[in-house]
Amino acid sequence: MAFDDADLTAIWLTLKLASVVTFLLIIIGTPLAWWLAKTKHWLKGPVSALVALPLVLPPTVIGFYLLLAFSPDGIIGQLSQLFGVYTLAFSFWGLVIASLFYSLPFVVQPIQNAIESIGDRPLEIAATLGAGFFDRFFTVVLPQAKAGFITAAVLGFAHTVGEFGVILMIGGNIPGETQVVSVQIYEYVEALEYQKAHWLSASMLLFSFVVLFIVYSTQHKKGIRLIKTEH
Amino acid sequence: MRFKIIFTFILFLTAQASSQLCAQQLNIAVASNFINVMQELERAFILSKKLNPQSVRVSYASSGKLYAQIKQGAPFDVFLSADSDKPQRLIADNLTAGTQPYPYAVGRLVLWRSNNNRQILQTPVTQRTLLNGEYNKLAMANPKLAPYGLAALQVLEKLKLERKTKADWVMGENVSQAYQFVATGNAELGFVALSQVKASKQAEEAYWLVPASMHEQIAQHAVTLKKANNNPLAQAFMLFLSSQTSKTIIESHGYETD
The missing domain is CATH 3.40.190.10 (Periplasmic binding protein-like II)
Known part of the structure; x- marks a missing residue:
């Protein structure tokens, strides 16, 4: 057997984390992307920069500040204590919050690019035909920006699966709760159990390649340049 | 004119780099949990041997990573591990100069x-x-x-x-x-x-x-690596590590010594 129980638990946990995060990010990211695509407000610059920060910040910086924020005296810690949670560190939902920050640009930017490439014209025409805001969004924007949404979801999912440094710093390596695949691989490598590390690593490699392959081939077909997020 | 300045500058950098290569150099790999102590040991070693501070280079990482790097041929002369297991493995891998690891510190x-x-x-x-x-x-x-x-x-x-x-x-x-x-x-x-x-x-x-009797000894071992075979600085450092000066420094940081 290539994977033992701990590996399967880690794989399941990783998929669960990535799914929850992707779902939440699409919900949070869409209005944000819409606003960024449409606004001429002076806040557009600062907000864009904030959204893009995880692209350039080392995970240790994000992990370190989250650890401080989660602590009972920290901003998020004080908030979570109101709900009876002493700290969000070492918990699944702590990882979810961390991943929301960490994968945000990978979801917001493709959606924003897709909305920008539609332009104002189709929406204005729809409006003159009497379509309301939500009507326009669901019948004009969503179909035309479909590729952007798919890219956003796939990248958000994949990037969360590939998350490591942040989770290592705030997770506490608890099986079934915070021990995701990347952390499990790290533990195997550090413990010199290279064979077990190989199995999980090779699966990760294959998974990531397939995901990126799908993203790039769908983009190629649509003829839209959606990922200009990277570098 | 500008070209000349740049050329001279590059020449200077190259000369600088090669002079460092020629001079006796000691590369030490140290488990990162020992960083505070090592910085003090390094200063004391340089002072006692009246060395050029640049002749000693210390790299910090986890013992596991340093072990993997040494196996891949990293140019270290001495390895201060945070355990006794990795030096033992390196001896078994025939990558050390001697076969006797030195227990330089015991953690509590x-x-x-x-x-x-x-x-x-x-x-x-x-x-x-x-x-x-x-x-x-x-x-x-x-x-x-x-x-x-x-x-x-x-x-x-x-x-x-x-x-x-x-x-x-x-x-x-x-x-x-x-x-x-x-x-x-x-x-x-x-x-x-x-x-x-x-x-x-x-x-x-x-x-x-925690009383030391409640767990196995947390012994930290050091070994001289094959790369150091002809390096007198490496031997000097290992000797220094077992000196009373070193032991006093190590103990002041909350470790025990043999």
Whole structure:
């Protein structure tokens, strides 16, 4: 057997984390992307920069500040204590919050690019035909920006699966709760159990390649340049 | 004219670089938990041998990473591991100059309580703190990876608390991370190194020095590597490491020496 129980638990946990995060990010990211695509407000610059920060910040910086924020005296810690949670560190939902920050640009930017490439014209025409805001969004924007949404979801999912440094710093390596695949691989490598590390690593490699392959081939077909997020 | 300046500058840099190559150079790989002590040892070594400070280069990483790098041919002369296992492996791999590792320090384990824990701040930390379960999470280093983690596990087994506390464990990949978890208050209690609580000047009531008899010795071993075979500086450093000067420095940081 290539994977033992701990590996399967880690794989399941990783998929669960990535799914929850992707779902939440699409919900949070869409209005944000819409606003960024449409606004001429002076806040557009600062907000864009904030959204893009995880692209350039080392995970240790994000992990370190989250650890401080989660602590009972920290901003998020004080908030979570109101709900009876002493700290969000070492918990699944702590990882979810961390991943929301960490994968945000990978979801917001493709959606924003897709909305920008539609332009104002189709929406204005729809409006003159009497379509309301939500009507326009669901019948004009969503179909035309479909590729952007798919890219956003796939990248958000994949990037969360590939998350490591942040989770290592705030997770506490608890099986079934915070021990995701990347952390499990790290533990195997550090413990010199290279064979077990190989199995999980090779699966990760294959998974990531397939995901990126799908993203790039769908983009190629649509003829839209959606990922200009990277570098 | 400008070209000449740039050319001279490049020439200068090249000369600088090659002069460093020619001079006797000592590269030491050190487990990162020893960084505070090593910085002091390095200064004392350079001073006592009247060396050019640039002739000693120290790299810090986890013992596991340094071990992997040495196996891949990293140019280190001396390796100060945080355990006794990795030097032993290197000897078995025939990558060392001698076959005798030197135990340069023995670590001590403490049970340390976070300052954030206001409710029970008054009582000093003892074995009873653990028995009473007055904490949310118990941080420790991963027993699979770190000697301090293994020692913590052995203490819990000895106290027959392994099963009872298991649900509260949070594991750092090394003892520094276990320390982070407690220092930030995310975990209220944790097994960390005496050297760490000493370095951060914690009050004595805040930690319980676990009796050394409750776990296997946390021995840190050093070896001279094959690369150092003709390097007198490497031998000089190993000798210095066993000197009284070194021992005094090492002990002042919360380690024991043989």
